[in-house]
Amino acid sequence: MTTSLHPVLRELVLEAAARGSALRPHGSGAKDFLAQSRAGVPLDMRGAQGVIAHEPSELFINAHAGTRLREIEEVLAARGQMLAFEPPHFGPYATLGGAIATGLSGPRRMSVGSLRDFVLGVTVMDGRGRVLRFGGQVMKNVAGFDVSRLIAGSFGTLGLILEATLKVLPRPGAEQTRLLERAEAPALAGLREWGAQPLPISATLWHEGRLAVRLSGAEPALEAAVRLIGGDRMDDRDAASLWQSVREQQHPFFAGDAPLWRVALPPMAPRLPFDQPCLIEWNGMQRWLRSDLDADALRQAVRALGGHATLFRGGRPADRQRGVFEALTPEVMAVHRRLKQAFDPSGVFSPGRLYADL
Template identity: 40%
Template sequence: MKDLTLQLIDQVCQAYQQRTPLMIQGNNSKAFAGRTPHKNKAKDNVSTLSTAAHTGIISYQPVELVMTARAGTTLAELRAALDEHQQILAFEAPDFDGQATIAGTLATNLSGPARPWTGSVRDMVLGTRLINGTGEYLRFGGQVMKNVAGYDVSRMQAGALGTLGVITEISFKVLPRPEYSTGLTLELPASEAIVLMNQLAGQANPITGACWYRDQLHIRLSGAARAVDKTVTSWSQKYGFQQATQDNFWQQLQHQQLPVFTETGALWRFSVNSTADDLAPAVHQTGIEVSDSLIDWCGSQRWLRTPETLAEQQNTQLQSLQRLAENARGSVTLWQGGDRSQEINQTLNPVLERLHKNVKQAMDPAGILNPGRLYSWM
């Protein structure tokens, strides 16, 4: 447990004065996320600002279901403290071999299988302390569940990849651990699985996971044992589900250990309407080979694995997949692989791009915090 706030502020202040770009990282477990930060036109180097040693749980109030921790505190450490009180991080972010930190999880906006039912990491954040691009130490939000007036800067950090500030502390909600959990499986093609999982999600049952992978629909039920058992019996009789035994599928899914996440090639992440058709056939029709695919979050998150492509073809592929994502009322990101010096995120419309630039200018006027990590122009 170590407080490095003053050292971090000093490093940002020096970088601001010298206009030196800073590459912000914790344990670097998600180095693959985002673009490669670019250099300042006047500088030929990028300095690293590490929050890895800025660790420790500052406060934990089990009765209030609130915890505050420093940026470099690992999710594994947080879960160990919560286990003593039968509580959990409801957003189920991946651990990445125990290296994932709470700040890195917020910066990448990573959430696990229960996200549609229990909320994302962004939904759990109550407040943050952060250092802006001029070295000012700021506080946003707090440690209580209340409405926020104006810009919710704490939640703006979700998915910003460190471009809007150096997060030093996060206060967030936790939840009680469900009494009982079990998994169900049913062999189905993707198109039928999408229809069924959305149908099941609309029922008043304790569902906390709905995922399709390699011709298997996986459903997770969590809650009171009586309610879970009743649902298992009902859905087994009505739909033909089988109860999973000694199945670590949900753990592998949460921690991104399934083959679709670990195989070679490029991994594309789609965020779309949950009822959208299976995207794999449509991607094939564009001439892009799909080697593996997974449908999660009851259909609203899709992962597609494709072979690595030549750098000069990447932009064309992104444009093709972006059109498919827009038709499914969503967006696409090149999550892993590819040329990270090119654009990897959905192209924004002019209004959203201008808003992004305005917020960046307010938080980091010299553009020294992870420049280009999210977009080349940010």
């Protein structure tokens, strides 16, 4: 966000604070569905776009929050680099600010880490109209680094994201996807076995008896992994289409109106105790479930396996009112409230977007 726009934003923020009203910052709106509520006057944050700095040798890129993810990925691809966490777009106009606000990561998250792990620095405007800068441009510059990462996944509840600096990685030298026919339980067992070994697995997907395993890295490492994993090699274009469809939720599994749950589980968790359509990613740690089950019953069963569940899309109004996101413990909620008070004491930004009483 260019500094010329800062006074305009500051005026809007201070006016909302004075009136006791709320603002709802957004980019393209592609991820607005993932919210407990959408209270507040919409505030379009796409007023400034573009890459501010890209240093390939230093492995970072800095851009305005309104910059399209597609533009950033094109700039990086031209230098053989990528956003390694593969953020989903959910639309052609998805922005950097929206990606950071929601904190979502794609198929490669299992091997490289989440979006939050790649945030080096952010510039935000808080609820007092102050422009605050946290973090730096390289990993060794750790001043305020943890604060930068707090903004990731905050859904615009702490402040207006103005610009951000992300760590980038080189694209892998070689890549291929292996396809195996396996039932769910044997597939999970295989994923656990392979996950305990230093294999170049960058993504996994199980659905309806078929297990896809993407390998990324140096050619010799891929060859060694193939000898252990087996399976048939997918055509490279078909494989690219498959992973893109999972990242953007265009895979046939995601079609339809049944409620979509995202379930996070520990690596050793067994299959879910539901006879419902399921798609499994991240070596079994992320499982997508299409289910009309009662939200409380579903979450209780998931918690028994050591995980938590998010009502990602759809669902009965009563279930969404009870919480899109897993309820926090009183201790964790107290931390959230202190953060909200520090960044947004007047409650200007997106009240109730994450939790009804926050």
